[in-house]
Amino acid sequence: xxxxxxxxxxxxxxxxxxxxxxxxxxxxxxxxxxxxxxxxxxxxxxxxxxxxxxxxxxxxxxxxxxxxxxxxxxxxxxxxxxxxxxxxxxxxxxxxxxxxxxxxxxxxxxxxxxxxxxxxxxxxxxxxxxxxxxxxxxxxxxxxxxxxxxxxxxxxxxxxxxxxxxxxxxxxxxxxxxxxxxxxxxxxxxxxxxxxxxxxxxxxxxxxxxxxxxxxxxxxxxxxxxxxxxxxxxxxxxxxxxxxxxxxxxxxxxxxxxxxxxxxxxxxxxxxxxxxxxxxxxxxxxxxxxxxxxxxxxxxxxxxxxxxxxxxxxxxxxxxxxxxxxxxxxxxxxxxxxxxxxxxxxxxxxxxxxxxxxxxxxxxxxxxxxxxxxxxxxxxxxxxxxxxxxxxxxxxxxxxxxxxxxxxxxxxx
Amino acid sequence: xxxxxxxxxxxxxxxxxxxxxxxxxxxxxxxxxxxxxxxxxxxxxxxxxxxxxxxxxxxxxxxxxxxxxxxxxxxxxxxxxxxxxxxxxxxxxxxxxxxxxxxxxxxxxxxxxxxxxxxxxxxxxxxxxxxxxxxxxxxxxxxxxxxxxxxxxxxxxxxxxxxxxxxxxxxxxxxxxxxxxxxxxxxxxxxxxxxxxxxxxxxxxxxxxxxxxxxxxxxxxxxxxxxxxxxxxxxxxxxxxxxxxxxxxxxxxxxxxxxxxxxxxxxxxxxxxxxxxxxxxxxxxxxxxxxxxxxxxxxxxxxxxxxxxxxxxxxxxxxxxxxxxxxxxxxxxxxxxxxxxxxxxxxxxxxxxxxxxxxxxxxxxxxxxxxxxxxxxxxxxxxxxxxxxxxxxxxxxxxxxxxxxxxxxxxxx
Numbered sequence: 001x002x003x004x005x006x007x008x009x010x011x012x013x014x015x016x017x018x019x020x021x022x023x024x025x026x027x028x029x030x031x032x033x034x035x036x037x038x039x040x041x042x043x044x045x046x047x048x049x050x051x052x053x054x055x056x057x058x059x060x061x062x063x064x065x066x067x068x069x070x071x072x073x074x075x076x077x078x079x080x081x082x083x084x085x086x087x088x089x090x091x092x093x094x095x096x097x098x099x100x101x102x103x104x105x106x107x108x109x110x111x112x113x114x115x116x117x118x119x120x121x122x123x124x125x126x127x128x129x130x131x132x133x134x135x136x137x138x139x140x141x142x143x144x145x146x147x148x149x150x151x152x153x154x155x156x157x158x159x160x161x162x163x164x165x166x167x168x169x170x171x172x173x174x175x176x177x178x179x180x181x182x183x184x185x186x187x188x189x190x191x192x193x194x195x196x197x198x199x200x201x202x203x204x205x206x207x208x209x210x211x212x213x214x215x216x217x218x219x220x221x222x223x224x225x226x227x228x229x230x231x232x233x234x235x236x237x238x239x240x241x242x243x244x245x246x247x248x249x250x251x252x253x254x255x256x257x258x259x260x261x262x263x264x265x266x267x268x269x270x271x272x273x274x275x276x277x278x279x280x281x282x283x284x285x286x287x288x289x290x291x292x293x294x295x296x297x298x299x300x301x302x303x304x305x306x307x308x309x310x311x312x313x314x315x316x317x318x319x320x321x322x323x324x325x326x327x328x329x330x331x332x333x334x335x336x337x338x339x340x341x342x343x344x345x346x347x348x349x350x351x352x353x354x355x356x357x358x359x360x361x362x363x364x365x366x367x368x369x370x371x372x373x374x375x376x377x378x379x380x381x382x383x384x385x386x387x388x389x390x391x392x393x394x395x396x397x398x399x400x401x402x403x404x405x406x407x408x409x410x411x412x413x
Numbered sequence: 414x415x416x417x418x419x420x421x422x423x424x425x426x427x428x429x430x431x432x433x434x435x436x437x438x439x440x441x442x443x444x445x446x447x448x449x450x451x452x453x454x455x456x457x458x459x460x461x462x463x464x465x466x467x468x469x470x471x472x473x474x475x476x477x478x479x480x481x482x483x484x485x486x487x488x489x490x491x492x493x494x495x496x497x498x499x500x501x502x503x504x505x506x507x508x509x510x511x512x513x514x515x516x517x518x519x520x521x522x523x524x525x526x527x528x529x530x531x532x533x534x535x536x537x538x539x540x541x542x543x544x545x546x547x548x549x550x551x552x553x554x555x556x557x558x559x560x561x562x563x564x565x566x567x568x569x570x571x572x573x574x575x576x577x578x579x580x581x582x583x584x585x586x587x588x589x590x591x592x593x594x595x596x597x598x599x600x601x602x603x604x605x606x607x608x609x610x611x612x613x614x615x616x617x618x619x620x621x622x623x624x625x626x627x628x629x630x631x632x633x634x635x636x637x638x639x640x641x642x643x644x645x646x647x648x649x650x651x652x653x654x655x656x657x658x659x660x661x662x663x664x665x666x667x668x669x670x671x672x673x674x675x676x677x678x679x680x681x682x683x684x685x686x687x688x689x690x691x692x693x694x695x696x697x698x699x700x701x702x703x704x705x706x707x708x709x710x711x712x713x714x715x716x717x718x719x720x721x722x723x724x725x726x727x728x729x730x731x732x733x734x735x736x737x738x739x740x741x742x743x744x745x746x747x748x749x750x751x752x753x754x755x756x757x758x759x760x761x762x763x764x765x766x767x768x769x770x771x772x773x774x775x776x777x778x779x780x781x782x783x784x785x786x787x788x789x790x791x792x793x794x795x796x797x798x799x800x801x802x803x804x805x806x807x808x809x810x811x812x813x814x815x816x817x818x819x820x821x822x823x824x825x826x
Contacts, residue, residue: 026472035476042472050467050696058643059439059455063448063775071643098691100665101514108553124677129666129691132679136664140521140553149677223692230471230484230695251549252513253542262780264537264562266545278511278542279636282643283463284697362476367675 003320004313004386012313012382018306021378024294025227032384032391034363036376037201037341040227040291049290053283074285075254075276081292082226082235085300086199086218087209092243094272095222095235095285096254099200102219102236103133105248105275107167109238110194110217111137111145112247114164117193121158124149127169130198134167152177155184159191166193170208171201171339174366176311176331178206178339182213189214194242200224204295205340205376207304216242225340225376226295228288236275243271252277298378306377307340310385314373315342317389325396330370341374351401352392358404361391416733417726417799425726425795431719434791437707438640445797445804447776449789450614450754453640453704462703466696487698488667488689494705495639495648498713499612499631500622505656507685508635508648508698509667512613515632515649516546518661518688520580522651523607523630524550524558525660527577530606534571537562540582543611547580565590568597572604579606583621584614584752587779589724589744591619591752595626602627607655613637617708618753618789620717629655638753638789639708641701649688656684665690711791719790720753723798727786728755730802738809743783754787764814765805771817774804 013019026042027033033041057065066072080090096102107120120134126149134147150158159166166188171178181197188195196217202208204225210218216239222232238246246268253259254276257267268274295303311331318327331342346352349369356363356371363373373388395401426432439455440446446454470478479485493503509515520533533547539562547560563571572579579601584591594610601608609630615621617638623631629652635645651659659681666672667689670680681687708716724744731740744755759765762782769776769784776786786801808814 026468028473028475031475033475039471039476039479041475042467047467047472050463054455054460054463054642054700055439058452059460060441062441062444062446062454063452063777064770065643066452097510097514098665100667100691101510101663103665104663128669128672128675128677131677132664132666132669135679136662139660139664140662221692229467230478231692231698232694234691247552249549249553250514250517251545251552252511252516253545254513256541256545259541262541264541264544266548278513278647279634279644281645281694281697283700284644284694287467287696357477364476 003317006383006386009313009382009386012309016306016382018298018302018377021294021298022381025379027379030360032361032388033380034361034373034375034388036379037224037374038364039223039230040225040376041379042229043227043291043294045290045294046227046229046287049286050283053286071280071282074282074289075280076273078285078289078292079235079272081289081296082203084296085208086203086237087211088237089211089240091272092240093235093237094275095233095288096276096280097234099198099219099221099234100129100133101250102234103130103198104137105250106196106217106219106236106238107134107137107165109246109248110165110196113194113242113245117162117164118145119162120145120147120165120167121155121163121193122147122149122167123152123155125152125172127173127198127200130167130169156187159187159193161192163191163193165196167196169198169201171206173201174370174372175343176339176341178202178337181215185213185215202339205303205307207300210237215239222288226288227291229284232288233281233284238272238275246274248275250277254278254280294378303377307375308335310375310377310380310382311338311340311342313382313385314375314389317386318344318392321389322393322396325393327396341372343370343372345369346371348401351404352395354404355395355400356391359391359395361388416730419796419799422726422795422799425722429719429795431711431715431790434707434711435794438792440792443773445774445801446793447774447786447788447801449792450637450787451777452636452643453638453789454792455642456640456704456707458703458707459640459642459700462699463696466699484693484695487695487702488693489686491698491702491705492648492685494702494709495616497709498621499616499650500624501650502624502653504685505653506648506650507688508646508701509689509693510647512611512632512634512647513542513546514663515647516543516611517550518663519609519630519632519649519651520547520550520578522659522661523578523609526607526655526658530575530577531558532575533558533560533578533580534568534576535560535562535580536565536568538565538585540586540611540613543580543582569600572600572606574605576604576606578609580609582611582614584619586614587743587783587785588756589752589754591615591750594628598626598628615752618716618720620713623650628652635701639701640704642697645701646694646697651685651688659687661688663690667691667693707791716790720788721748723788723790723793723795724751724753724755726795726798727788727802730799731757731805734802735806735809738806740809754785756783756785758782759784761814764817765808767817768808768813769804772804772808774801
């Protein structure tokens with residue numbers, strides 16, 4: 001195989017059915033953005049919706065806006081849109097709180113549905129906050145439940161009759177490796193366990209079908225491929241068959257059957273609404289809703305096809321043009337095993353990524369030595385992928401990373 | 414006493430040192446807003462800050478904005494500003510999550526600090542979500558902890574050696590009755606219990622001094638007198654002396670000692686940061702910060718003085734001009750016992766409030782029969798208070814409530 005030319009990449013752009021969606025985003029000049037898997041770009045419609053909610057709804061209608069503009073329905077309305085993206089029914093998802101808080105709700109609810117089974121099973125490389133939240137629950141329950149972490153390839157063997165819940169992130173945040181959701185869910189169910197999927201690194205970039213997999217629970221964040229903005233509201237999914245028995249412990253007033261009765265005692269709402277807790281973050285939910293409408297218009301099939309085309313192009317170009325430059329690929333090549341990001345180990349990965357960013361090609365770095373590149377199909381061009389690999393090759397071939405101040409590290413959400 | 418004239422109210426406006434602050438808000442035409450205790454008005458600076466964060470920070474700098482614009486520090490920075498309003502040290506408050514979620518964190522942490530004491534004590538008329546969240550925790554802990562609700566005047570007697578935590582809302586959401594924070598905190602401490610104060614209905618309108626009271630914990634919301642916008646982030650306070658031993662169960666990555674190390678195991682941050690959980694809601698926090706700056710500029714002493722002047726004027730006018738119209742006052746007259754709202758029972762309270770709102774005077778209603786009026790000193794005029802009471806008198810005297818569709822009820826957050 002020879003490396004695709006820039007002209008070939010331009011031809012892919014010309015034939016791209018999603019090419020027009022780039023104009024729906026505020027794309028800054030001088031940037032090739034390969035970090036939409038951390039923080040999606042700003043959809044123009046989200047900015048406009050924020051302006052509308054702030055000035056025309058809050059500013060003008062004040063307290064009356066809760067009814068007049070449907071604010072109170074936003075968690076369900078936004079949840080229904082996310083449901084379409086992840087293969088769930090509209091009444092199986094609500095948007096609320098953070099991913100971590102939603103994890104706590106569902107981990108607690110899950111272990112209460114499997115009394116006598118003291119184990120939450122996960123993988124050692126799960127996204128850290130998922131493990132941290134499980135630790136917090138186990139600690140609160142004084143050891144009645146324990147978190148067990150095993151390697152990914154040991155998960156099926158570890159599914160014994162002590163496991164209440166298998167809790168996994170669908171796409172690995174470093175390698176982009178994607179679990180077989182259907183197979184693992186079936187294996188967990190065969191062992192009598194429930195399953196929770198963290199979709200933060202897949203929803204909006206990977207086609208998902210929670211219903212077909214018979215998944216029990218899911219959570220995910222709104223600020224990566226869903227483009228809801230920094231710290232956007234998260235969401236949670238509970239299969240309808242489990243909703244009536246759901247006892248989640250964060251029993252705030254928005255989960256009450258009649259929150260505006262101000263009754264003395266808690267009575268959970270019917271259905272998914274019982275998973276809500278506090279007052280909904282209106283401006284942020286409205287922004288997320290506007291962002292989701294762009295994704296729904298594009299459609300997940302087209303998005304996934306372009307995601308794979310972009311990441312295939314990136315991987316091929318790196319393989320064909322960056323040989324001998326110290327990059328070790330750690331992402332699966334098979335489509336059915338890969339999310340929408342690819343990653344490479346490099347001995348000087350941190351400094352190399354900083355040098356790349358200085359050139360306007362924005363990926364990110366994960367310890368200890370992982371250079372990570374995400375592909376958000378709605379605003380990324382094939383020619384940008386081509387140019388990004390050219391920049392990467394130059395950074396590595398010229399050892400530009402030698403000139404980077406390695407102390408300038410900072411958070412990457 | 415004779416009723417103050419409208420000219421007298423106008424003279425108070427002319428002498429009002431806070432009069433200029435009204436121009437810092439987007440005040441809609443045709444409205445007298447007596448519901449700032451439910452949802453504060455839009456500060457112009459908050460709208461401008463949202464625009465800046467969305468377009469200039471997120472839109473232009475994308476993932477780099479986490480460092481470049483201090484996003485990651487917002488929970489602490491906003492918390493420090495709230496701390497100034499409530500008499501706490503800057504490192505004793507963070508802004509995060511919802512009031513309900515923060516309650517869960519601190520209720521769980523409190524009962525773990527008092528092992529062997531199985532009671533969370535509160536009052537029967539506490540704001541419902543506060544009780545609901547305590548119920549959820551007790552339920553999760555399988556009865557090892559129980560919520561005990563007593564009447565407000567029985568609280569001190571109920572402080573026995575079984576009480577781990579006294580959890581109260583400082584200002585009653587219906588009557589505006591304000592607890593004696595110093596006395597109740599001292600009584601709880603004398604009984605060996607910890608104390609948590611919900612400041613949602615007092616912060617930003619009532620001068621508070623958590624340090625002088627030696628309060629242990631507090632929570633509060635950002636969308637009432639703090640004017641942060643609908644569903645704005647909430648906050649929590651932990652006295653510094655309790656921070657090292659704080660074990661709150663929502664152990665998300667933002668509470669980790671080194672969140673960007675992506676370590677496998679949770680290790681709580683030093684200090685108040687361990688009370689954080691998920692990724693901070695950046696746009697909402699930035700809006701809240703801009704709103705707080707307006708309050709800090711005005712100063713709590715001036716705000717509290719005007720709050721009392723406004724509510725005194727309202728109560729005097731109702732007493733002098735609305736006699737025989739069926740209003741029964743339920744708010745304390747003594748300043749030291751009253752927050753920044755007053756309330757009246759009326760047999761047709763719901764319909765009367767709807768009729769009043771139809772006249773542009775926006776208060777709200779709480780079941781079963783309470784008409785509630787809040788006084789937000791930064792944007793309310795004395796003449797508006799005078800006009801509001803005139804409208805109330807007309808609604809009741811003319812029985813305008815007979816023409817209201819009582820089925821048009823809706824939520825009031």
